[in-house]
Amino acid sequence: MTTRLSVTTVKVLDQDEALDFYVNKLGLEKGQDIRNGPFRWLTVRFPGEPNVEIFLEKPGPPVHDEATAEQLRELITKGAMGSLVFETDDARGLYETLKARGVTDFTQEPTDHFYGTDMGIRDPFGNAIRILQPARNPQKVTA
Numbered sequence: 338m339t340t341r342l343s344v345t346t347v348k349v350l351d352q353d354e355a356l357d358f359y360v361n362k363l364g365l366e367k368g369q370d371i372r373n374g375p376f377r378w379l380t381v382r383f384p385g386e387p388n389v390e391i392f393l394e395k396p397g398p399p400v401h402d403e404a405t406a407e408q409l410r411e412l413i414t415k416g417a418m419g420s421l422v423f424e425t426d427d428a429r430g431l432y433e434t435l436k437a438r439g440v441t442d443f444t445q446e447p448t449d450h451f452y453g454t455d456m457g458i459r460d461p462f463g464n465a466i467r468i469l470q471p472a473r474n475p476q477k478v479t480a
Contacts, residue, residue: 344380346392348409348418349462352379355393358461362438363423365391375399391421416463428454428470 349355359365359381368380368390375398380390394400396409412418425431428447435443435458444457444465453472459465 342389344390344392345421346394347421347460347464348413349393349395349460349464350410350413351462352377352393352395354461355379356381359391359393362435362440363466413462413464416459416465418464420465420467422467422469425468425470428456428468431468432456 347355356367356379360367364384365381366384368382368387369378370380371378377395379393381393382390396406396413397403398406401409409418432443432447440458442459442461444459445455447454447456447470451472452469454470456468457465458468
């Protein structure tokens with residue numbers, strides 16, 4: 338039986354650029370950085386949360402043949418490789434912090450909804466990231 342999520346993957350075109358973005362812009366910390374020939378296992382995680390990591394995967398050998406890697410690179414640049422959802426306790430404050438750190442690719446400024454406040458950004462490769470500040474007392478949804 339499975340018990341928890343340990344690692345999730347975000348496909349990136351450049352692992353060093355991704356590391357810079359996720360650490361220096363979003364405030365995550367570097368996790369593991371292991372090289373084995375052309376393969377690099379590079380992860381980031383939330384500070385104080387060592388049990389869940391995000392693998393910054395660059396398409397290529399030994400995991401992907403070159404034709405597959407090229408297809409994945411094309412999908413990455415289109416923003417078609419999935420998304421991440423993070424939580425925060427202050428969406429508007431984080432929005433200002435991200436702008437001050439040089440984040441420019443916002444897909445949505447902080448917006449209030451019945452479930453909380455959320456915003457959207459893209460990483461340097463087009464991957465979508467939603468950031469949610471859950472409502473303290475979510476409103477009941479009625480039809």
